[in-house]
Amino acid sequence: MHMKTKKIIALVLTLALSLSMLFGLAACKNGGNEPTDAANPGQKKLADTITVQVGPNPETIDPALNSAIDGANLLITLYETLLIIDQDNTVQPGQAESWEVSPDGLTWTFKMRDGLKWSDGTDLNAKDFEYSFKRVCDVKLAAPYAETVCSMIEGYNDAIGNPDEEGKPTTTPDLDKLNVKASEDGKTLTIKLAYPCSYFDKLVAFATLSPVQKATVEKNGDAWATKPETYVCNGPYMIEEWVPGERIVCKKNPYYKGGWDSTKIVTEHIKFLLIEDSSAALAAYQNGTALMIKDVPTDEIDTLKEGGEFYAEPILGTYYLSFNLNDKTFADKNVRKALSLALDRKYIAETVMHGTYSAAYDYVGPGVIDAEGYFEENTKKLNGDYFISEDYEANLAEAKKALAEAGYPNGEGFPAITYSTNEAGYHKPLAEYIQNAYKELGITVKINIVEWSSFTPMRRAGEFQMARNGWVMDYNDASNMLELFVSTNGNNDGKYNNKDFDAAIEKSKTADKKVHFEALHEAEKILMDDYGIVPVAYYNDFWLQSKKLQGSYHSVYGYWYFQYAYAYAD
Numbered sequence: 001m002h003m004k005t006k007k008i009i010a011l012v013l014t015l016a017l018s019l020s021m022l023f024g025l026a027a028c029k030n031g032g033n034e035p036t037d038a039a040n041p042g043q044k045k046l047a048d049t050i051t052v053q054v055g056p057n058p059e060t061i062d063p064a065l066n067s068a069i070d071g072a073n074l075l076i077t078l079y080e081t082l083l084i085i086d087q088d089n090t091v092q093p094g095q096a097e098s099w100e101v102s103p104d105g106l107t108w109t110f111k112m113r114d115g116l117k118w119s120d121g122t123d124l125n126a127k128d129f130e131y132s133f134k135r136v137c138d139v140k141l142a143a144p145y146a147e148t149v150c151s152m153i154e155g156y157n158d159a160i161g162n163p164d165e166e167g168k169p170t171t172t173p174d175l176d177k178l179n180v181k182a183s184e185d186g187k188t189l190t191i192k193l194a195y196p197c198s199y200f201d202k203l204v205a206f207a208t209l210s211p212v213q214k215a216t217v218e219k220n221g222d223a224w225a226t227k228p229e230t231y232v233c234n235g236p237y238m239i240e241e242w243v244p245g246e247r248i249v250c251k252k253n254p255y256y257k258g259g260w261d262s263t264k265i266v267t268e269h270i271k272f273l274l275i276e277d278s279s280a281a282l283a284a285y286q287n288g289t290a291l292m293i294k295d296v297p298t299d300e301i302d303t304l305k306e307g308g309e310f311y312a313e314p315i316l317g318t319y320y321l322s323f324n325l326n327d328k329t330f331a332d333k334n335v336r337k338a339l340s341l342a343l344d345r346k347y348i349a350e351t352v353m354h355g356t357y358s359a360a361y362d363y364v365g366p367g368v369i370d371a372e373g374y375f376e377e378n379t380k381k382l383n384g385d386y387f388i389s390e391d392y393e394a395n396l397a398e399a400k401k402a403l404a405e406a407g408y409p410n411g412e413g414f415p416a417i418t419y420s421t422n423e424a425g426y427h428k429p430l431a432e433y434i435q436n437a438y439k440e441l442g443i444t445v446k447i448n449i450v451e452w453s454s455f456t457p458m459r460r461a462g463e464f465q466m467a468r469n470g471w472v473m474d475y476n477d478a479s480n481m482l483e484l485f486v487s488t489n490g491n492n493d494g495k496y497n498n499k500d501f502d503a504a505i506e507k508s509k510t511a512d513k514k515v516h517f518e519a520l521h522e523a524e525k526i527l528m529d530d531y532g533i534v535p536v537a538y539y540n541d542f543w544l545q546s547k548k549l550q551g552s553y554h555s556v557y558g559y560w561y562f563q564y565a566y567a568y569a570d
Contacts, residue, residue: 047267053295085202105196107190121255133191146490147486147489149206152194236563237256247271252268275293278425291567309545316557318537321468357426357539361387362388368481387528417445420450
């Protein structure tokens with residue numbers, strides 16, 4: 001049985017968050033011996049298909065271009081990286097059967113498994129990974145994670161043309177300068193870093209660095225990742241059918257060889273329902289079409305908690321709001337301060353979000369590790385109280401004062417703000433709360449509901465004033481949260497630009513853990529003192545799951561692993 005802790009009331013949810021982070025709970029593990037039973041089910045017949053819903057129509061499932069959790073949940077089913085993360089949050093061999101790190105921590109050498117294949121039956125080797133790494137780092141692709149995953153690799157600046165302060169190349173970009181090299185026989189991949197990175201093994205297990213087939217990408221252009229006929233992958237499953245806005249049906253990949261135990265991959269098909277409306281998702285669950293749904297109607301949660309199939313678990317992430325800092329409306333720091341302090345985070349977490357999230361008074365939340373202990377705990381030691389007081393009435397008074405200092409006493413003369421969000425989960429109820437909260441400042445808010453597949457590209461393009469945002473960590477180091485706000489980062493939706501912040505992040509790029517974390521604390525302080533974003537809540541994932549669905553598990557990074565999932569036929 002899926003070992004997930006059921007949360008019945010908000011107090012229990014909060015306690016579970018604290019305890020699981022305290023003891024380093026990494027993932028919800030399968031109990032008993034279900035995978036063995038599934039592989040040898042005796043008289044029981046396995047269902048051919050398990051049907052789940054983990055999100056709406058994804059913006060993209062090109063590994064290099066995806067930056068969303070729903071897309072990543074598909075990618076970890078369809079691809080396998082050099083290394084993988086198991087259900088204990090431990091790095092394991094993936095497409096590489098082993099790896100070595102040089103004594104100075106700079107050179108990482110990955111030995112590939114023999115007999116690797118793409119889902120079309122053609123050979124796959126280290127040269128495919130060299131191509132894929134360099135493709136992610138190519139400035140012409142504009143991959144959202146390019147700076148995060150590439151900047152630590154030796155030769156990155158030469159590879160992207162040594163950009164000036166405005167990001168324009170000053171020399172000719174040359175991807176061959178990136179120190180990622182496959183051996184001539186394709187048996188090994190060697191990566192040399194610009195500085196030692198203790199979590200680089202977790203980084204190469206990140207879905208963005210999944211291999212893509214060069215011939216397919218070059219033949220089909222951007223369209224390669226939009227239909228089953230051209231979607232070549234290398235994971236346990238491959239795409240059989242794709243109806244945009246309705247479903248993606250995956251089937252077992254007959255050519256798969258890698259880190260997942262193929263004897264435990266027993267379900268022939270996994271059907272991902274692409275449902276954006278949470279009420280439609282609930283209907284699919286209640287009529288038995290779906291055995292698991294991620295998007296649960298928020299106004300039904302209190303009732304659904306009583307049914308025995310509602311689950312909630314903490315994940316490493318923060319729900320926050322972005323300002324479009326190219327919009328002069330938010331140019332004054334006091335305006336940003338007022339808009340941040342006017343929100344009652346305790347009310348949001350406990351009432352608007354039904355106690356399933358936790359109030360956020362800073363950006364980097366619980367469970368994120370530090371040189372000693374946890375990052376958030378050391379933040380409090382370094383800065384006294386949190387950046388934002390838990391005393392809402394005091395915050396509101398300070399917000400009104402800040403808005404007056406910006407030249408808008410009681411909101412007089414302040415323009416209306418358009419707040420953009422998608423509709424799933426708590427996003428719309430939160431938008432309505434924000435609309436009412438800002439009335440206390442004399443500010444009018446217009447709510448703009450955007451379809452999910454259009455929302456993230458709109459936000460990335462800066463086509464918004466204020467927007468809901470969020471980040472779930474890809475690996476457990478605070479840099480993964482904070483590097484988003486480097487001026488040149490592809491995920492910096494609000495275009496935050498602070499030279500001191502950038503300098504602190506640059507200083508953090510060192511093997512010296514003490515210096516690394518001191519610099520990250522400095523960066524967070526700059527961001528929060530500048531009110532560059534508005535942290536709102538720390539994430540928990542919550543979902544409905546039938547007891548019929550077994551063998552799957554959920555990680556603190558917000559991923560559901562269905563490789564070993566199964567259900568018995570009725």
